[in-house]
Amino acid sequence: MGICGSGIIDLLGELLKAKEMDKNGYLVNKKVFKITDKVQLTQNAIKGENGLMWSKAAISLGIKVLLEETGISTNDLDRVYLAGSFGSYIDKKNARRIGLVPAVPLKRIVQVGNAAAEGAKEILLPRERRRLAEESVKKVKHINLELVPNYGERLMLDEQNFKKLKLP
Numbered sequence: 416m417g418i419c420g421s422g423i424i425d426l427l428g429e430l431l432k433a434k435e436m437d438k439n440g441y442l443v444n445k446k447v448f449k450i451t452d453k454v455q456l457t458q459n460a461i462k463g464e465n466g467l468m469w470s471k472a473a474i475s476l477g478i479k480v481l482l483e484e485t486g487i488s489t490n491d492l493d494r495v496y497l498a499g500s501f502g503s504y505i506d507k508k509n510a511r512r513i514g515l516v517p518a519v520p521l522k523r524i525v526q527v528g529n530a531a532a533e534g535a536k537e538i539l540l541p542r543e544r545r546r547l548a549e550e551s552v553k554k555v556k557h558i559n560l561e562l563v564p565n566y567g568e569r570l571m572l573d574e575q576n577f578k579k580l581k582l583p
Contacts, residue, residue: 416453421504423467426456428509431577436461438578440468462575472574473560475514480563484556489517498530511579518579 418426426448430436435443440461442448448456462468482488495516497505507524510516516524527533538545560566 418450418454418456419504420501421506423456424505424513424515425509426450427461427467427577428506428512430456431512436577438576440466440575440577468575468577471513471515471577472570476566476570476574477560478517479569480558480560480566484558489519492517492519492523495519495524496530497524497526498528500529502526503528513577514574514579 427436430442430448431438435448437443442456442458442461446458450456460466497503497507497510497516503526505515505526507516507521507526511518511521511524534548538548563569
């Protein structure tokens with residue numbers, strides 16, 4: 416018994432909004448936020464070694480690094496796509512509130528469902544789409560985040576919070 420990933424994002428976003436948790440991930444005046452008798456959110460679950468803060472930090476820093484590598488800013492983003500069942504069910508406002516996605520207008524955050532399955536269907540049908548996909552793959556650049564200068568320090572110092580993700 417517990418809370419699904421999209422529920423955790425909503426809970427964190429609402430805790431911030433209600434000022435029950437500060438932007439650094441500390442529960443106000445308690446170490447546990449009780450949801451029911453059997454379900455609770457602990458301070459350790461937020462900030463511990465494998466806490467939610469680490470997942471959020473890795474995602475937000477990954478986004479920043481991608482934008483830095485391409486030389487674009489948040490204002491240059493036409494859309495931010497959220498894919499998969501997780502991306503389909505999270506509340507965009509809460510995801511933005513905790514800094515999981517860039518601080519762009521909500522209308523530019525688009526939930527697309529199972530993008531991998533849709534992409535697979537696209538390349539299986541028309542030959543032209545398959546050729547386009549094959550050409551696109553040649554343009555993909557792999558970025559190993561662990562090799563980004565100061566990645567660990569940035570992860571620990573810059574992203575270990577639930578502030579809105581503001582990009583250059």
